[in-house]
Amino acid sequence: MKYLTIFICLGLSACATQPSKNILQETKECAQYRAMMTAPMPPSEHEKLKVACEQSQQHQQ
Numbered sequence: 001m002k003y004l005t006i007f008i009c010l011g012l013s014a015c016a017t018q019p020s021k022n023i024l025q026e027t028k029e030c031a032q033y034r035a036m037m038t039a040p041m042p043p044s045e046h047e048k049l050k051v052a053c054e055q056s057q058q059h060q061q
Helices: 002-015 028-036 043-060
Strands: none
Touching: 028 043
């Protein structure tokens, strides 16, 4: 019974480590936007970073 539990846990962990094909790679612009979200900047600058992120995601698809 103990071995069955171990094999089930190993099987589940092996399935969980497979990379998903639906996850998009984060673009440089989105990483920069995410990093600057809490930075003290004017709202217009935050909006520029957000728009750049959204545009880079559209080009990636």
